[in-house]
Amino acid sequence: xxxxxxxxxxxxxxxxxxxxxxxxxxxxxxxxxxxxxxxxxxxxxxxxxxxxxxxxxxxxxxxxxxxxxxxxxxxxxxxxxxxxxxxxxxxxxxxxxxxxxxxxxxxxxxxxxxxxxxxxxxxxxxxxxxxxxxx
Numbered sequence: 213x214x215x216x217x218x219x220x221x222x223x224x225x226x227x228x229x230x231x232x233x234x235x236x237x238x239x240x241x242x243x244x245x246x247x248x249x250x251x252x253x254x255x256x257x258x259x260x261x262x263x264x265x266x267x268x269x270x271x272x273x274x275x276x277x278x279x280x281x282x283x284x285x286x287x288x289x290x291x292x293x294x295x296x297x298x299x300x301x302x303x304x305x306x307x308x309x310x311x312x313x314x315x316x317x318x319x320x321x322x323x324x325x326x327x328x329x330x331x332x333x334x335x336x337x338x339x340x341x342x343x344x345x346x347x
Contacts (some may be wrong), residue, residue: 218242270326270346273317274339279310281330281342291332293343297325305343308336323347 221244225233232245275281283291283306292304299305299319308315323345330342 218244220248243247270321270344271321272329272341273319273343273345275303275330275336275342276307276317276338277307277308277310277315278337279315279335281332281334281336282307282309282314283328283330283332293325293328295325299323299325299345306330317342319345321323322344 214267221233221235221242224230225244225246230246232243234241234243254347283293285292285307292306294298299322301321303319304316305319305325308317308318322345325338325343326346327344328342329344330336336342
């Protein structure tokens with residue numbers, strides 16, 4: 213089968229919104245497949261601030277690795293910390309799962325949790341803000 217015929221069948225597939233087509237010519241069988249075409253999402257533009265965003269007040273605890281953030285030790289358990297909780301150095305703040313290993317992230321100093329910056333089950337990158345602590 214030549215390229216012109218393949219292009220003709222591909223065009224027919226698009227027109228009829230087919231995801232697969234099998235053509236037999238003599239002893240030659242050609243199968244064409246395509247993935248579903250996703251619907252176009254509306255595009256919304258957001259103006260960028262003219263000045264760079266300032267780092268929030270307080271100490272920001274950042275992820276030391278790439279992984280999945282877990283706020284609690286188990287799915288139905290209470291989170292390790294919440295906004296307003298007073299923590300001491302060494303207290304567990306969360307878990308980051310990386311390569312099937314559960315890594316406890318602990319407070320480096322005493323303070324109060326002012327903000328939880330990551331969502332439970334969220335994939336975090338190295339340096340992603342996890343918590344903001346104050347004094």
